Amino acid sequence: MPCPVNGLRAISEFICWGEMRVSPNPDTCTDDEWADYVFNRNGSPGIKREWWCHTPSNTWFIAERDTLEDRVLRTWLPGAEP
């Protein structure tokens, strides 16, 4: 996994925190929308944007990954999308 700060490191140094998702506004959304956000996931394979953390340096970043082939396409720090 190429960490945007530390370069290419062993995958065992990282934790995957799941797909990036946008939270609905809890004050205005319906109960069903909120339950959908809390529980449901995009479970099919595809190219996904995920939160990852390089644990030794506590570097949080975003990885674009093909979950069918287990191939990392690119990574970047939050707010610095190339």
Next chain:
Amino acid sequence: MFTTPTELKSEYDVVIIGAGGHGLAAAYYLARDHGITRVAVLEKGYIGGGNTGRNTTIIRSNYLTPEGVKFYDASVNLWQDLSEDLDLNLFYSTRGHFTLAHTDSAVRTMRWRAEVNKHYGVDSELVGPDFIKRACPSIDISCGGHAPILGALYHAPGAIARHDAVAWGYGRGACNRGVEIHQQTAVTGIEVKAGKVTGVHTTRGTIATSKVLCAVAGFTPRVTDMVGIRTPLYIHPLQAMVSEPMKPWLDQIFVSGSLHIYISQSARGELVMGASLDPYEVHSTRSTLDFTETLSAHMLDMFPFLSHVKVNRQWSGMADMTPDFAPIMGMTPVEGFYLDAGWGTWGFKATPVCGKTMAWTVANNQPHELITGFSLDRFRNYSLTGEKGAASVGH
């Protein structure tokens, strides 16, 4: 063993997607118990080639929730007569199942599980290190000093069985009663009109049907996408491996949540070993060296004398995980679309009871009483069935 039907008919009463143990068991009980024989089981690969042939074959009912304990215990009862029922030797072998506790909090969970189990009539008790050492003298009870074993949940009916034979037995039984099993037939779409299932598109043509049962484990999200149903399922690989065969020395099944391992010895003498899930989503059955190394290191903590033993094979299956570690079974918002999914790392042992309850559910178009706690609805109502504490290893 099977008749291979030459062509797909244009219409069936029920279409089952997935010819694994679960799908074939459902077909068998639909035909045997409900007289529904105009059934097609569609399989994109071959019979039992998915998680039915990739699991570590452990059968037990010492779960944590009342819903789980009753459900899995009904399964164990079916297992015990299944070889006779299917007229095929499944090598069902009662071994005794130890879930080891290395920490005080694990002991507390074991005590909790033992009490729930006993309440529902399941043979399950908390035992100490002496009992474990007597049962299996080869075990290092201190685990090399890293993680001394403080006790275990002992479940005497814990068993293993020959997994392939389960798929073959159910498949043959269903076939003999008129069910058609179509291998090499992938589902490419499901037709839904006005909220009801009307047909299935396959790589070999279109079928009209009003009832579809989806039993495809790690492929479930791809099928639920076809009918527009959202689920909490996420797919992680679960790996396993076997050693070279050796003389029988391990009678029991050992599981350690803290060391993330489980082990039993098969009738062939191979040690069958598994560990926890791979830590991130992958939709393939690739194997990794990381897995072999970590599992072997932990195995040597428990059984140091295995250090010279060679690993023969390793493989992986795609586990469809749920957030509460309980399955998703029954009806869905799409009429005529039934789900048998969320089998994550715990599906093999449930094969008979899943077949039986899903067949009942499909035949009667209402959820069987044993599976009401596993409905997809629970993720809308926040009424989860928390089974994580009874998962074989900490995931």
